[in-house]
Every structure is written in C-alpha cells, then in structure tokens.
Amino acid sequence: MGTATVIISSGAIAAQFLSLRMLVTAMIIIVAGALMAKWEGGGQQNTLARLNSQIFIPCLIFAALNRTPLALPEALTMGAGALFFALCSYPLAHWWVARDPEGDQNGFISMLFGSTSTILLPLAYLLFGSQGLAKAAFFHLMNLFLIYTWGRWRAGHPTQLTAFLKTPTLHAVLLALLLKLFELELPGQLQDLLWLVEKGISMMASGALPILLISHGYALYCLRSSGAAWWSGAAFLRMLWLPLVATTLILILRAIGLAPLDKGYDLMHYLDLRTTEAILLLASALPCTISAFWRPGDSPLSKRDSSLLLSSALLSIIAFGLLVFIINRYIFNA
Amino acid sequence: MFSNQNFLIISAVIPSFAIAFAGFWLGRLDTKRELNQKSISNLVYYFLVPSLIFSSTHKRAFDPSEFSLLFVSAIAMILLMVPVALLLKRRAGVQRNGFILPLIFMNTGNISLPIALLMFGNEGLSKSIIFHLANIFVLYSAGVFLVSGQTDLKQFLKIPALYAMIAGVAAATLPIPEAVKPVLYFAGKLTDILGYGAIPLLIVNLGYSMSDIRLETLKTGIAGGMMRLIGGPLLGIGLVLFWRMIGWTPVDPTLDPLIWLGYRTSEAVIILNASMPGPVMAYLLNLKYDNCPEQAAAMVAVGTLGGIITIPLVLQLITTLIMKVG
Numbered sequence: 001m002g003t004a005t006v007i008i009s010s011g012a013i014a015a016q017f018l019s020l021r022m023l024v025t026a027m028i029i030i031v032a033g034a035l036m037a038k039w040e041g042g043g044q045q046n047t048l049a050r051l052n053s054q055i056f057i058p059c060l061i062f063a064a065l066n067r068t069p070l071a072l073p074e075a076l077t078m079g080a081g082a083l084f085f086a087l088c089s090y091p092l093a094h095w096w097v098a099r100d101p102e103g104d105q106n107g108f109i110s111m112l113f114g115s116t117s118t119i120l121l122p123l124a125y126l127l128f129g130s131q132g133l134a135k136a137a138f139f140h141l142m143n144l145f146l147i148y149t150w151g152r153w154r155a156g157h158p159t160q161l162t163a164f165l166k167t168p169t170l171h172a173v174l175l176a177l178l179l180k181l182f183e184l185e186l187p188g189q190l191q192d193l194l195w196l197v198e199k200g201i202s203m204m205a206s207g208a209l210p211i212l213l214i215s216h217g218y219a220l221y222c223l224r225s226s227g228a229a230w231w232s233g234a235a236f237l238r239m240l241w242l243p244l245v246a247t248t249l250i251l252i253l254r255a256i257g258l259a260p261l262d263k264g265y266d267l268m269h270y271l272d273l274r275t276t277e278a279i280l281l282l283a284s285a286l287p288c289t290i291s292a293f294w295r296p297g298d299s300p301l302s303k304r305d306s307s308l309l310l311s312s313a314l315l316s317i318i319a320f321g322l323l324v325f326i327i328n329r330y331i332f333n334a
Numbered sequence: 335m336f337s338n339q340n341f342l343i344i345s346a347v348i349p350s351f352a353i354a355f356a357g358f359w360l361g362r363l364d365t366k367r368e369l370n371q372k373s374i375s376n377l378v379y380y381f382l383v384p385s386l387i388f389s390s391t392h393k394r395a396f397d398p399s400e401f402s403l404l405f406v407s408a409i410a411m412i413l414l415m416v417p418v419a420l421l422l423k424r425r426a427g428v429q430r431n432g433f434i435l436p437l438i439f440m441n442t443g444n445i446s447l448p449i450a451l452l453m454f455g456n457e458g459l460s461k462s463i464i465f466h467l468a469n470i471f472v473l474y475s476a477g478v479f480l481v482s483g484q485t486d487l488k489q490f491l492k493i494p495a496l497y498a499m500i501a502g503v504a505a506a507t508l509p510i511p512e513a514v515k516p517v518l519y520f521a522g523k524l525t526d527i528l529g530y531g532a533i534p535l536l537i538v539n540l541g542y543s544m545s546d547i548r549l550e551t552l553k554t555g556i557a558g559g560m561m562r563l564i565g566g567p568l569l570g571i572g573l574v575l576f577w578r579m580i581g582w583t584p585v586d587p588t589l590d591p592l593i594w595l596g597y598r599t600s601e602a603v604i605i606l607n608a609s610m611p612g613p614v615m616a617y618l619l620n621l622k623y624d625n626c627p628e629q630a631a632a633m634v635a636v637g638t639l640g641g642i643i644t645i646p647l648v649l650q651l652i653t654t655l656i657m658k659v660g
Contacts, residue, residue: 025524032381032528039380044373051374054363055356055538126527192341193348200349203448204356207534210385210527214377 015332019324022126027317029210033217034224042222048215056208057117058172061140063205064125064133065176066198074276075138077258081249081280082142086112086150088245089238093154096234096308104302105156110309111238112154113147114286116140118216119316122209123282127324128275135279141173147289219290220313228306235311239285239319246284250277271332278327285319287312343649346453350445351642353534357541364542371539378535383443384498386529390460391502392522400600403582404461407573407604408468412438412476414569415562422561431480432625436612436633437558439473440566442466444540444614445641446607448533453606453649454599461603467499469607473615481625540638543614547635555632562612562637563644567651570608574601574656602652609648611637 037045093111100107114120117140124136148164164170253259259273288309301309360369419437426433440446442465450462474490490496505518577583583597612634620630 021520021523025520025527028524029528036377036381040373040376044370046368047370047373048377050364050369051360051535051538054360056534192344196345196348197352199345200352203349204353204534206530207532210382210531211377211535214381214531 016325016328019127019328020321023123023320023324026123026126026213029213030217030220033214033219034221035217036214037218037221037225042218042225045215045219045222048211048218052117052208052212052215054168056204056211057121057140058168059201059204060121060125060133060208060212061137061169062172062176063198063202064130064137065173066179066201068130068134070134073258074135074272077253077276078135078138078279079142081283082116082139082146084249085114085242085245085283086143086146089113089242092234092238092241100302100304102302104305105154106301107305107308108154109147109151110288110301110305111234112151113143113289114242114283115216115289115313116143116283116286118212118219118290120279120283120286122212123320124279125209127282128278131272131275132279135276136283137173139279139283141169143289144169216290216313220310223290223301223306223310223313226301226306227303228310229303230307230311230314232304232307232311235288235308235315238288238312239315242284242286243281243319243323246281249280253277274331277331281323281327281331282320285316285323287316340650342453343646343653346449346649347646349452350448350537353537354541354544357538358545359541360538361542361545364545367546369542371542374535374539374542378532378539380494382528382532382535384494385525386447386459386532387463387495387498388502388505389522389525389529390456390463391499392505392518392525393456394460394506396503396507397596400461400596401464403577403600404464404603405468407577408442408465408607409472410573411440411566411570411604411608412469412472414573415565418561418565418569422558426557426629428626428629430626432620432623432627433558433629435477435480435616435620436630436637437562439477439613439616440469440562440607440610441613441634441638442469442607442610444536445638445645446610448537449645449649450603450606451533454602457596457599458603461600462607463495463499465603465607467496469613470495470615473613473619477616477619478623481619481623540614544635544638547631551628552632552636552639554629555634555636558629558633559611559636559640562633563609563640567605567609567644567648570605571651571655573608574604577601598657601656605648605652605656606645609641609645611641 089112093108096111097105097107116136120136121133121140124132128135144167145164148160150159153159250259253276254261259277263270290309290313415438416434419434422437423431423433442462446462447459447466450458454461470493471490474493475487478484478489510518574583578585578601583601585594585597587594589597612630614634617627617630617634619625621627
C-alpha cells in the first residue's frame, strides 16, 4: 500500500514537472519571438498572423480533429464555454470602456476575448496532446465567431460574418467533421493519396506550434514598442475574475451531469471530461486577444488598450503556472 | 496499390509538394504581396533551421569520416558542374559569370532537407545538413566571388546554422558533466519543438516565391534548369561510384549491416542533393550584384518546377541502385 502511494504520488509529481517544463518551453519560444521582433524592428506581425490564420492554424486544427474522436456534446460545451467567458467578461469590459477618456471602444474586444489562436492552441497541444487541441479548436472557433460578430459590433466596427465564413479555420473544422461523419470508404489508391495529404498536413501542424508562439512574442514586442506600459490594474482584475468564472462553469457542468466525476467503466471517457475542464481552466488564464488587432483597416490600439494587452500577457505567465499546477493536482489527480 | 518502394518515394515527395502548393496558393491570394518574405526568411534561418540542426545532430554520434565524405562530396559536386556550366554559358553567348551560379550550386535547403528527413529519417536529415553547410560555404565564398569579384566569408561566419552544427556536434561528442545534462536535455526538447517549424516554413516560403514567377520569363531558363536537373544526378551517381571505387564508401557485403546502411544513406544523400535545382539564394546574389538576375531567376524556376518530375525519378533510382541490399 505504501509503495503504491509513493508510485502514484511520484507519478503526479512527474506530471507536474512535465507540464511546467512544457510551459517554460513555450515561454522561451515566446521570448524568442519577441527577440526576433526586436532584432527586425517589429512591423511584420501581419505576415505572421496571415501565415498562421491561412495555413498553420487550419492545418493544426484539421490534424487534431482528424485523429481524435470527439463527441458533439463536448464540442458544444467548449463553444458554450467561450460564449460564457465572453458574457461573464462583459461587465468588466463595460467598466473598462466607460472609463476610457477618449471613448475608444476597442477595449471591448480586448476585454471580452482571450488570445486563443497564438496561445491556447499551442499550449493545449503541448500540455494535453491532440485531445486537448481538438477541444481548444472549438473554443477558438467560437471565440473567432464572437470576435467577428458581437465583438466587432460592440467595439463600433462593422461586423464581418462573411469574413468569418471565409476563414480557413472554419473550413478546416468543417472538412474534418465531414470526413469523420461520413467515414468515406475510398478505393485503395485514393485512400493512400489521402493518407499522404494528411501526412503533409500533419507536418504543417507540427510546424504551427513554434510559429504560433513566436508570433505571440512578436506581437508582444510590437505592443511594448508602441509605448504600452508593463502594468494595468484592469488586466490584473481580469486575470483574477476569469479563473473564478471557469471554476464556476466547471462546477455547473459537474452539477448538471455534463462532466460527471464518477469514473464509471470507461476511464478514457473520464479523462476526456477532465481534459475539457482543464482546457476551460487554461482558457481562463489567456491574455487579451492580440491577433484580432492586426487586421488591415482596423484603427490602431490606444496606449491604454495596448497596456492592457501587454500586462495581461505578462500576468498570464503566472496564471498559467498556477493553473497548470491546479489542473494536475485537483482535476487529473483528484 | 503502390509497391512498398514506390509508396516510400511518393510519401517523401507528395507531402512536401502539397505544402509547397499551399505556399504557392498563399502567394497567389496575396496579390498585393503583403507577406514579408524577409521576415519569414529571418524566422527560418535564424531560429528554426539552427534549432532543427541542433536537434538532429546532438542526438547522434559524430563521425569525422562521414562528415568529410559529405563535405568533400558537396564541394566536388560544385566543381564537377563548373565545366558543364561554362560550356552552357559559352553556348548561350553570355559574358558574365553570374550565369553559372544557379547551375553549379544546389538548393540543399528548402527541398532537400524535408525529402531527406521523410525518405531517410533523422540520419538522412543530419547528413543532408552537412552537405547543405558545405554548399552554402562555397556559395558565400566562391559564389560571391563569381558575381562580385570579392569573397564574403564573413556572411558564412554569420550563419547561425554553422554554430548550431558546432554546438550539436560538441554536445554529441564531448563528455557532458552530470549537472549540465538536464539543461542539455531541455535544450534538446526546446529545439525539437522549434525545429518542427523549419521544414514546413522552408517549403511554404519556396512555394510562395514560386507564385511570383511569370510563365513568359521561363524560356530563358529552360536549358540551364534542365542541365542542373539532368547533369546533377548523373554526376552525383558518377561521384558515388568513384567513392566506391577508391574505397571511401565500401560495398563489402561482409560489413556490419548498420555500417553498410550508413554508407548507403550517405551515398543516397549525395545523389539526392546533386539532383536539386539551383538555389533561390544564388538568384538573390545575382540580384544583389546585378549579375544576370533574369536568367538566374528563370533557371531556378524551371529547375524547381522540373524537380517535381525529376526528384521522384532520382529517388526511384536511389532505392533501386543504392539502397538495395545485396
């Protein structure tokens, strides 16, 4: 009995250590991105954002969905989670924008949405593998939809539903779902060719991880060089508030039976549900969205909003560390 | 439906070409050329490729004879192409030396590295990296001298890939103190993740560059491009046979199978790299020193497009002639 306890607890410690190592790895890559921006003098964040949104993120998401079984209720849970986070952030966003001396409404987008593309997707994959990434993909997709529609409208920009419908990420999700739904029985040669194309997409998907993180660091440097301050009290409030929201959401999901704690006969299903909770907690530590502001034609961010973004990105490093500890200790090792 | 051998070749080539096509498509959509290729190149050459090199070299033992074989082979391939290129230059009635740059140098980065990885695994990638370093070493010395009348070895010494290689080899050969091992392990994992980004971005960048090409400009590059694609592998095979003849890559069946396979992989890497089209970097040097840039661009483009057909054929040749046991 004593030996078993030691083995289990050493396994838990190893998991903590592995997760933290992954987190440190991600942070170093982000710093590399910031250094690259500094060396180049910044200004090319649009190039990276375009590469990510048009090639790397769709490939990453397609590859994850293609090799991971995902139940519809879980996809809906992740989507609903993104909506829940945005709704719960609304009072904070309203307060933030109301206090803006210049009446700039871009703060709505910053406060309401997290940086799902450049941070959540790579971290979900690094920490929880394809299963985590597939769940994060639905969170990201809903986040993207809300930014293009409600977020832009609330910030005083025209909504871009058509642009959302044209996003390669949406197409990648739909294509992966279609392939899964119909389970096409292709002739041998075609099946081989499809496998080869999937192999190419998988290569792109593994390439996406460092490039997403580098582009996050790049954007942070650009924010800093635009005069953003390191500290914003509102970012601190947001960073305290969202994990509480996530915890509430997890408790609600458990209470209404969508994420039961009962291990039952299927341990994989149990782990799957815990991964859903882990992704929701991880998403609560996300910094304010950054890539949403690199769209051509949008007005530049105010110094106040830039400071919010930069500060939230720095605070998120601490939050990720704590939440990863909590996830391993209280969710997977409960 | 495919034989195992053909499937291996197709599986090495199709994913790379599919990614290149994605880059090409991205370029076609980007009509205003908003994507900054210099930024992508910076990311690739200063961060991702050095990581890939470190990650693939620090895991395997360093073999000086293997290193010299590949390094000398790369230089020999360049030298062997010089008379062919000079002949073509004379026939084309071109006076300036920049013309021969895309003929004698090979695209050992964008195309060769991913194919070497997919076809011959980590061993093939490591060997291809050595060949690549030798190729760019000569490009930045003799190549720059050909187009400008001056050498640019300082540029070579600024290549981070060189230092990544040195660091990787040092990590693989030098005795590492116990206290440093966890740091090295962490560095290995970090560079693994960063290295994943190198190959797709190298190919996307190549595809994006190709999207800029206008068909009417290709005519001037047909002879040069085809010469590179046909002459290169033939000379590569000749070189490999010569190495066998003088005993540098023995084919003795009594050899240890792993050693035998190591020699064959080296030979395969030499032929694969010899069959590559002219490098984009050669064209950039031509452009920088205004020395036949139009012809160079056309030769690189024709070579790269023609490579879609010739590279699988060369791989077929490699698996039939070189990698075949017995």
